[in-house]
Amino acid sequence: MNLQSLYKRLLPYSFSAPALVLMFLFLIGPIIAVLFLSFTDWQLGESSFKLVGLQNYRTLFEDDLFLRSIGNTALYILMTVPTTLLLGLGFAMLILKSGRLRSFYQTVYFIPFMGTAVAMLIVWDFVLNPSLGVWALVAQWIGIEPINLLRNEMTALPVLAFISIWQNIGFAVVLFMAGLSGIPQEMYEAGELDGADDALSRFSLVTWPLVSHVTFFVLILLTVHSFQVFESVAVLTRGGPNDSTEVLTYTMYKEGFDFFRTNIASAITVIFLLGIGTFALVKAAWLEKKVHYQ
Amino acid sequence: MKIFSGIFRHLLLLTGSVFMLIPFVVMLSTSLKSQADIFSGTFSLLPGEWGATANYLQVFTKLPILDFMLNGVIVTTSIFLIQVIVALPCAYALAKFHFKGRKLLFNCVLWCLLIPPQAVAIPVFMELYSFGMLNSYAALIVPWTISVLGIFLMRQFFMAIPDDIIDAARMDGMGEVSILIRIMVPMALPALTAFGILSFIAHWNDFFWPLICLQDVKYFTPPLGIAYFKTDDSGISYGPLMAAACIITIPLLITFLAARKKFMQGVSIQAGVK
Numbered sequence: 310m311n312l313q314s315l316y317k318r319l320l321p322y323s324f325s326a327p328a329l330v331l332m333f334l335f336l337i338g339p340i341i342a343v344l345f346l347s348f349t350d351w352q353l354g355e356s357s358f359k360l361v362g363l364q365n366y367r368t369l370f371e372d373d374l375f376l377r378s379i380g381n382t383a384l385y386i387l388m389t390v391p392t393t394l395l396l397g398l399g400f401a402m403l404i405l406k407s408g409r410l411r412s413f414y415q416t417v418y419f420i421p422f423m424g425t426a427v428a429m430l431i432v433w434d435f436v437l438n439p440s441l442g443v444w445a446l447v448a449q450w451i452g453i454e455p456i457n458l459l460r461n462e463m464t465a466l467p468v469l470a471f472i473s474i475w476q477n478i479g480f481a482v483v484l485f486m487a488g489l490s491g492i493p494q495e496m497y498e499a500g501e502l503d504g505a506d507d508a509l510s511r512f513s514l515v516t517w518p519l520v521s522h523v524t525f526f527v528l529i530l531l532t533v534h535s536f537q538v539f540e541s542v543a544v545l546t547r548g549g550p551n552d553s554t555e556v557l558t559y560t561m562y563k564e565g566f567d568f569f570r571t572n573i574a575s576a577i578t579v580i581f582l583l584g585i586g587t588f589a590l591v592k593a594a595w596l597e598k599k600v601h602y603q
Numbered sequence: 604m605k606i607f608s609g610i611f612r613h614l615l616l617l618t619g620s621v622f623m624l625i626p627f628v629v630m631l632s633t634s635l636k637s638q639a640d641i642f643s644g645t646f647s648l649l650p651g652e653w654g655a656t657a658n659y660l661q662v663f664t665k666l667p668i669l670d671f672m673l674n675g676v677i678v679t680t681s682i683f684l685i686q687v688i689v690a691l692p693c694a695y696a697l698a699k700f701h702f703k704g705r706k707l708l709f710n711c712v713l714w715c716l717l718i719p720p721q722a723v724a725i726p727v728f729m730e731l732y733s734f735g736m737l738n739s740y741a742a743l744i745v746p747w748t749i750s751v752l753g754i755f756l757m758r759q760f761f762m763a764i765p766d767d768i769i770d771a772a773r774m775d776g777m778g779e780v781s782i783l784i785r786i787m788v789p790m791a792l793p794a795l796t797a798f799g800i801l802s803f804i805a806h807w808n809d810f811f812w813p814l815i816c817l818q819d820v821k822y823f824t825p826p827l828g829i830a831y832f833k834t835d836d837s838g839i840s841y842g843p844l845m846a847a848a849c850i851i852t853i854p855l856l857i858t859f860l861a862a863r864k865k866f867m868q869g870v871s872i873q874a875g876v877k
Contacts, residue, residue, distance in 0.1 A: 320779055321700035325708055328693035331749035336715045339726035346725070353729075400619055403612050410613070416863050417620045420627065423859045423866070426808045427826035428848040431833050432630045435841055443629060446646045475623070483867045537719055540810045544830055558721050558811070565725050566815055574725055582722050589717040 340582075346575035353569040365576035375577070377552050378560040381466060382584075385556060386535045388470035389477075393531055394524065396474070397481020402516070404482065405489050415486065419479035426476070430544045433472050434459070459545055462553040469541045469554060477534070481527050488523030492516065529592045536585045557581050630852070634658055634845040641841050658842040659850075665843070668850055670821065671828035675851075678743045678824055679806045683799055685744070690753035695783050697754070698761035699769060709758075715751040724815055731816060742816040743824070747806060753798050756872065760794040761787060800869030807855070825851040 347365055351358035369375045404414045421429065437444045439455040448455035458464045492515070497505075500515040517524075539558040542548060548555040548563075561581060565574030628648065633641060637654030662668055696702070697709055727746045731737050736745065764787065772782050788795070810826045817823060823831060829847050859866050 318702070321696035321702040321705070324692035324696040324700075324779075327689045328749060328754060329708065329711075331689060332711060332715055332751070334730070335727055335746050335749055336718050336723060336751070337711070339723035339730075340718060342726035342729075343722065400616070403616050407612060407616060410616075412863075414616050414620065415867070416860070417623055419863070419867060420856065420859075421623055422870075423804075423856060424627065424852050425825055425829075425848075425855060427810050428829050428852050429626060431829060431844060432626045432848055434833075435633065435845065436626055436629050441641060441646070441841065443625065443646055475626075479623070480870065483871050487871050533719070537721060539721070540826075543810065543814070544833070561721065561724075562811070562815070566728070571725060578722050578725065582719075585719055585722075586717060589719070592717075 343575045343578050343582075346571055347579045350572055353571045361572075365572050366580075368573065369576055369580070374552060374555060375560060378555045378557055379580075381552075381554060382536065382538070382556045385466060385470055385473075385538055386532055388467060389473045389535045390528065390531045392470075393474050393477045393481050394528055396478050397527065398485050398520070398524065400478065401482045401485035401489055402512075405486060415482065418482045421476045422479045426540055427544055429476070430472065430541055434545055437468065460550050462551050465546050465550060465554045469538070469545065472541060473535065473538065477531065481531070484527050484530075485520065485523060488520045489516070492519045526592075526595055529588050529595070532588045533585060533592060536581075536588070557584075627852075627856075630845050630848050633841055634849045636842055638840060638842055654842050655846075658846040661840075661843040662847045662850060666828070666832050666847060667820070668825075668828065668847055671823050671825045672851060672854075674740075674743075674822060675807055675824045677740065679803050681740070681744045682747045682806050683802045685748040686750040686753050686802060687795065687798075689748055690750055690757055691788065692783060694754050694757035694761055695779075695787055697758045698764075699766070712751045712754050712758075716755060720809075721811060724812065728815060737816055738818050738822065740822060743813060743822065746812070750798075750802065752801070756794055756798050757791060760791045764790055794872070796865060797869035797872040800866055801872075804870075 348360055348362060349358045350361045350364070400414075400418060404411055404418070407414055436442045437458050439445055439448075439457045444458065445455045456464070458468045496515050496519065497511060500511060503514070505511050505514040537558060538556050539562070542554050542556055542559045543562070546554040548559055557577065558581070561574050561577040564570045564577060632648050632650065635653060635655040635658070636650040637652040637657070640650055640652040640654065643651065693708075697705060697712075723746075728737070731742050731745070736742050768786065769782060772786055777785070807824075808826060809824070810830070813822075813824050813827045817827065820828075820831065829844075829851060832847055833844060
């Protein structure tokens with residue numbers, strides 16, 4: 310074998326080597342490490358550890374705060390995902406037929422997604438201020454006592470969900486508009502011949518079936534996104550009041566980087582991964598299907 | 604009937620628009636008001652008593668906000684540049700070469716797409732700690748230099764480029780590296796722009812990782828910087844706080860408005876519906 314062909318054969322390996330090394334250092338390696346650490350009693354700063362089997366997981370599932378955290382995360386997903394999805398689809402359909410103002414509306418709805426997220430959270434904190442903000446004005450206007458929404462156990466999590474919906478509608482709108490504009494006009498004409506002549510049956514017979522693949526994908530994307538909720542909790546409520554906004558990523562952050570209970574934080578990470586993995590798997594399968602199309 | 608539904612449509616859309624824009628309007632208007640005006644107990648859009656100069660002056664004197672912005676720019680551009688240098692050759696190899704292990708490598712990429720950034724935080728923190736790299740620009744940049752999404756997107760794009768073009772270049776005696784740089788990259792520029800936008804949005808906004816790996820204010824990126832300003836013990840003065848929010852948000856919004864088509868394409872490309 311001459312030098313030339315050896316070089317040719319090694320080329321793809323040297324092209325992929327940096328990516329592969331970094332993948333092991335920062336993605337694959339860490340995942341294996343987290344899995345391993347979750348079966349040990351190791352805490353940051355200690356020099357030795359021993360294997361403890363499922364002890365960390367048992368501790369977690371006997372911990373009320375952790376169970377609360379799982380419940381809150383699920384509740385948050387249920388509050389954000391369907392609403393964002395439906396409002397996104399609704400506004401996308403309205404915007405698509407809005408004539409000359411189409412790109413204006415699309416831009417306006419997308420703006421919340423583009424504002425620096427933490428800065429916008431701080432603005433919301435002021436907007437919701439019960440004595441100084443817009444909320445005080447609105448409450449006065451409809452004649453109710455402006456309570457402190459972020460300091461109230463009943464309202465804190467729904468308010469965080471509300472802010473997330475505000476932030477992500479535009480994202481859903483953009484995705485849906487891409488999907489909707491792919492529906493040819495003839496489909497609606499054909500539908501009309503089959504008796505789909507009012508708005509409702511046009512939607513249920515033509516639009517909905519034809520965007521269902523987009524809907525499904527947006528659903529997965531939003532769920533994966535909501536699963537990772539962290540910023541709003543860390544900036545606005547710190548898990549409170551009374552643990553009512555304690556969510557998985559925040560519990561993991563506190564255990565790992567406040568209390569330095571690396572073993573417990575690792576076990577939370579594994580549980581978090583199992584939860585999000587189900588949805589992420591579907592997302593990857595989708596992407597792979599796209600690959601085969603091309 | 605048609606006119607009515609038209610009016611109704613715009614009425615709904617305008618209501619939605621107001622809802623979308625309210626926080627931005629409040630941010631801007633509050634940043635222009637004096638402390639007394641903000642605390643007057645009635646909220647108004649236009650300042651009753653102006654305090655713009657004082658608010659913005661206070662931000663620039665009390666908070667190294669320009670340094671935060673600069674840090675944000677340094678970190679996001681470094682991340683993107685290294686991501687591209689790492690991802691492009693790998694994507695090219697995956698798309699256009701047949702070699703043993705290609706399928707395995709591609710499966711690795713697909714599996715890594717599943718990993719949410721929070722899940723690797725603990726071990727990556729430990730790695731950086733043992734290299735003595737915590738609390739530095741490197742800590743903000745190095746863990747994100749590998750983007751499997753970038754590899755995936757660029758591979759997709761490269762697959763669509765016909766082999767004939769590459770073969771012709773090889774006949775002309777071009778080396779693989781120059782084929783990659785001089786033929787593949789220029790053709791993939793739209794995909795690269797889209798990926799750049801995704802990468803920029805993700806890392807400019809990131810709060811979780813900087814919060815974990817930084818202590819020193821001088822490395823703070825804008826999200827961490829403004830959160831730090833909010834929790835500053837001196838009591839919340841909303842005027843300067845909103846001014847700070849304006850300073851870090853408005854340049855970004857202007858960039859977005861100038862290139863909004865590109866941004867929206869960039870965001871939807873990851874969904875594969877574009």
